[in-house]
Every structure is written in C-alpha cells, then in structure tokens.
Amino acid sequence: MSEPRSFEELQRDLEEIITRLERGDVPVDDAVALFRRGEQLYAECVARLQGAELQVEELLPPAAGT
Amino acid sequence: MPKVEHLVYGDRKVFTVSAFNRGIGMHLGRLPALWVEGEVTELRRNDAWANVFLTLKDPKTNATLDVTIARRSYDRLELDLSEGETVHVAGRAEIYEQKGELGLRATTIERIGLGGHLLALEQLKRKLAAEGLFATERKRRLPRVPRAVGILTGADAAARGDLVATIGARFPATKVVIRETRVQGKGAASAIVSALAELAGHPEVDVVVLARGGGSFEDLLPFSDESVVRAVAASGVPIVSAVGHEQDTPLCDLAADARAATPTAAGALVVPHIGDLELALVASRRRLGLAVRAQLERDRGRLMRQGERLRDSPRLLLERRRATLDRSGARLQALSPLATLNRGYAIVRAGGGALRTAAEAHPGDRLQIQLAAGSLEALVGEVHG
Numbered sequence: 117m118s119e120p121r122s123f124e125e126l127q128r129d130l131e132e133i134i135t136r137l138e139r140g141d142v143p144v145d146d147a148v149a150l151f152r153r154g155e156q157l158y159a160e161c162v163a164r165l166q167g168a169e170l171q172v173e174e175l176l177p178p179a180a181g182t
Numbered sequence: 183m184p185k186v187e188h189l190v191y192g193d194r195k196v197f198t199v200s201a202f203n204r205g206i207g208m209h210l211g212r213l214p215a216l217w218v219e220g221e222v223t224e225l226r227r228n229d230a231w232a233n234v235f236l237t238l239k240d241p242k243t244n245a246t247l248d249v250t251i252a253r254r255s256y257d258r259l260e261l262d263l264s265e266g267e268t269v270h271v272a273g274r275a276e277i278y279e280q281k282g283e284l285g286l287r288a289t290t291i292e293r294i295g296l297g298g299h300l301l302a303l304e305q306l307k308r309k310l311a312a313e314g315l316f317a318t319e320r321k322r323r324l325p326r327v328p329r330a331v332g333i334l335t336g337a338d339a340a341a342r343g344d345l346v347a348t349i350g351a352r353f354p355a356t357k358v359v360i361r362e363t364r365v366q367g368k369g370a371a372s373a374i375v376s377a378l379a380e381l382a383g384h385p386e387v388d389v390v391v392l393a394r395g396g397g398s399f400e401d402l403l404p405f406s407d408e409s410v411v412r413a414v415a416a417s418g419v420p421i422v423s424a425v426g427h428e429q430d431t432p433l434c435d436l437a438a439d440a441r442a443a444t445p446t447a448a449g450a451l452v453v454p455h456i457g458d459l460e461l462a463l464v465a466s467r468r469r470l471g472l473a474v475r476a477q478l479e480r481d482r483g484r485l486m487r488q489g490e491r492l493r494d495s496p497r498l499l500l501e502r503r504r505a506t507l508d509r510s511g512a513r514l515q516a517l518s519p520l521a522t523l524n525r526g527y528a529i530v531r532a533g534g535g536a537l538r539t540a541a542e543a544h545p546g547d548r549l550q551i552q553l554a555a556g557s558l559e560a561l562v563g564e565v566h567g
Contacts, residue, residue, distance in 0.1 A: 122329050124325065127327070127462075127463070127466075130466055130470070131466065133470065134466060134473055137470065137473035137474050137476075138469070138473045138476075140477055142477060144477075144478070147474055147477045147478065148474070150474070151470065151474040154467075154470040154474075155470070158463060158466065158470065161463050162463060164355055165355050165456055165459060165460060165463075168354050168356075169354055170346070170349065170350035170354045170357070171330075171356075171357035171358070172358050173330075173358070173359045173360070174359075174360050174361075175361040175377075175381070175384070177362065177363060177373075178376075
C-alpha cells in the first residue's frame with residue numbers, strides 16, 4: 117500500500133477478497149476486516165474511473181536530422 | 183567483321199579515336215546478351231526520337247549505367263515507367279562510338295519493383311517464421327487496463343485522431359503517450375525502432391499501438407523491415423499492430439501480439455469500456471456484500487447450533503444413561519431363573535444345590551421343589567437311574 121497501484125491490481129485484490137469470503141472459511145473477525153478492505157478497494161476503483169479525463173503526453177523525437 | 187584500321191608510324195601502330203571505339207565495340211559485341219537489374223533514373227522519351235534513353239542506378243552503390251532501347255520496342259512494352267522503379271533490362275553491352283561511352287543496348291525491360299520486394303519479403307518472412315518470431319505461443323496477453331497506452335504514429339492525423347478518440351471515449355481514465363516518427367521512406371525503419379524503444383521504456387506504458395494508416399505497398403515497407411519486425415517481437419511490452427488496411431499484412435503484423443484492421447479497432451483492443459468496468463465493479467461489490475453476509479450467517483448458524491447442543495447435553499446424557507440401564511435390566515431379566523419357572527419348570531434341591539440327575543437322590547430323601555410361586559417339600563419314593 118506504499119506506492120500507487122494500477123487499477124488492475126486493485127481490482128484483482130478486490131476479487132481475491134470476494135473469493136475468500138465466498139469460500140466461507142474465514143474467521144469472523146477476519147471476515148469483517150476483509151469486507152472493510154473490500155469496500156475500500158471498491159471505492160478506490162470507482163474513484164479512479166469517475167471524472168477522469170484522457171491524459172495525452174507527447175514524446176518529442178530526439179533532435180532532428182538523424 | 184570489318185577490320186579496324188590503324189596508322190603506322192615507324193614501328194608504332196596507332197589507332198584513331200573512332201577506330202579504337204569501334205574496335206572496343208566489336209569486342210563488346212561478342213559478349214553474351216544478359217539481364218541487368220537497377221533503378222530507373224533520368225528516363226527520356228520523345229516521339230521525335232528513334233530511341234528512349236534511361237539511366238539505371240544500383241541502389242546500393244549508386245553506380246550508373248546508360249541504357250538505350252528502340253522507341254518502338256519501348257512503346258510496345260506499355261510499361262509507363264516512372265523514376266525510382268526497379269527494372270530488369272535485357273540487352274548487350276555497347277559503346278557509343280561518338281563519345282566512347284559504355285552503355286546497354288536493351289531489347290526489353292521488365293518491371294520487377296513489386297515482384298522483387300515481394301520475393302525479398304517472402305524470404306524474410308520464411309526466415310523469421312523459422313526462428314519462431316511469429317509463433318502463437320510467443321504472443322503476450324494485452325493488459326486489461328493499461329496504465330498508459332503508447333502510440334507510435336507518423337504525421338498521420340487521421341490514424342492518430344481515430345485512436346486517441348476511441349481510447350478517450352471507451353476509457354478516459356487512462357493516459358496516452360504519443361511518439362510521432364517518420365514511418366515511410368529512407369531511414370523510417372531505424373526511426374520506428376528507436377521510437378518503439380522509447381515508448382516501451384516509458385514507465386507507465388503497458389501496451390504500444392503501431393498506428394499507421396493506409397499507404398502504398400512501398401510506403402508500408404518499413405513495417406516489414408527486419409529490424410522493425412525484430413524490435414516488435416522483442417519489445418518489453420505487448421504490441422498491437424494497426425498498420426495499413428485490412429488487406430495489407432506487413433510483417434510487423436505477424437510479430438505483434440495482436441493485430442487490428444483499423445486504429446479504431448486497435449483502440450477497442452487496448453482499453454476496456456469504462457461502462458463494462460463500472461458494471462463489473464458494481465457486481466463485485468454486490469458479491470462482496472453477499473459473501474460477507476453469508477459468512478456471518480454461517481457463523482451465527484453455527485453458534486446457534488452450538489448453543490442448542492450445549493443446552494441439550496445434560497438431557498441427552500440422562501437419556502443415554504437411562505437407555506443403557508434399561509438394556510441392562512432387560513438382559514438381567516432374560517437371565518433370571520424365575521423367568522424359566524414362569525414357563526412351568528421347577529428347581530429341585532436335596533438339601534444343597536439343584537439336582538441334575540436322578541442318581542443324586544435316594545428313596546426317602548427329602549426334596550425341596552421351588553416353583554414360580556411358592557415351594558414344596560417332598561419325599562423320594564423310588565429312584566429310576
């Protein structure tokens with residue numbers, strides 16, 4: 117959780133949490149903690165999608181004449 | 183064969199310039215007819231001239247050779263040649279005697295431009311295929327949600343515009359990194375290779391699209407250049423080739439991880455649709471809620487069952503004991519001699535234990551007979567052993 121992670125990674129974590137909960141062998145305390153983390157990931161994913169505008173970066177070719 | 187005349191100065195044989203040229207010409211005339219390949223430059227044709235003149239150039243060394251062909255022969259070929267095209271010329275070496283210039287007297291000319299390129303391409307394709315560069319198992323999966331999409335493009339506003347518009351419409355939550363480069367003509371191949379390396383080396387770029395609109399066969403050739411094809415195959419990030427139109431298959435298409443017929447199709451390949459992602463997220467959240475609720479239900483259910491078992495345990499224990507006791511009683515009952523007596527049997531004793539044989543008693547002995555209810559005292563009259 118130190119460096120910003122990609123949308124895909126966040127979504128993968130969310131999916132992993134859901135799968136663990138669905139398997140149904142998580143102790144109660146962990147289940148609640150996992151759920152909270154899942155909600156956090158969901159919110160983070162949604163935030164990434166919403167209100168984003170396409171960023172365009174132009175790489176300049178190295179000095180002409182090559 | 184006419185003789186080449188010479189003058190004589192003492193013991194010196196001397197040729198006039200014309201005689202020299204003619205003599206060389208005669209020697210050249212003995213050489214066999216052959217084919218020469220080169221690029222057409224300086225094509226000069228005039229209805230008033232008997233001959234058509236052109237210069238053939240060796241593209242590798244820039245060496246040149248003058249060619250003449252009878253205008254009528256040339257016109258009959260209906261070649262409509264333009265400069266820069268590669269041709270095969272059949273003819274013999276000749277010398278232009280007036281100038282002493284060597285040339286090729288052509289009988290026919292064949293355009294090989296495309297044919298030659300196609301042949302070379304086919305050979306390169308076979309070689310690279312043999313190395314496994316186009317193998318399906320080499321193809322990498324495109325990232326589902328790239329952090330940034332690299333776009334390698336020429337000064338082709340349409341291809342670039344279509345691609346950026348498609349990406350922006352489908353998935354605005356991303357970034358495009360555009361690197362414009364020369365994509366046709368001399369030096370294009372090496373320009374493409376270095377632009378590709380720059381894009382692939384960009385820290386956020388997870389996939390690169392080669393976006394080059396349609397063009398002539400020659401225009402697209404750099405995308406079949408060996409260095410470009412190898413760079414595509416060896417690229418650190420997956421590559422989508424959107425070069426030319428549907429019917430074109432530059433070799434980079436074969437080496438790329440995916441191929442798109444148009445820039446728009448490429449856009450759809452490299453980013454997901456934001457609506458799909460949002461739907462997937464909503465579905466994920468629902469599953470998350472359901473899963474945690476189900477987990478808690480399961481835990482609650484287990485707890486309740488445990489509670490019931492706890493409460494029931496003393497009663498169960500008692501019942502179990504009682505059942506055991508009942509079974510013991512029944513077994514005891516079955517073994518009781520009283521049960522036998524009830525069926526009409528009797529136990530006969532003679533002072534001590536029960537009698538089993540008549541010989542144990544003697545006439546006059548006193549016997550005790552126990553019945554199911556009460557007992558009798560009796561005397562033995564006779565003994566029958």
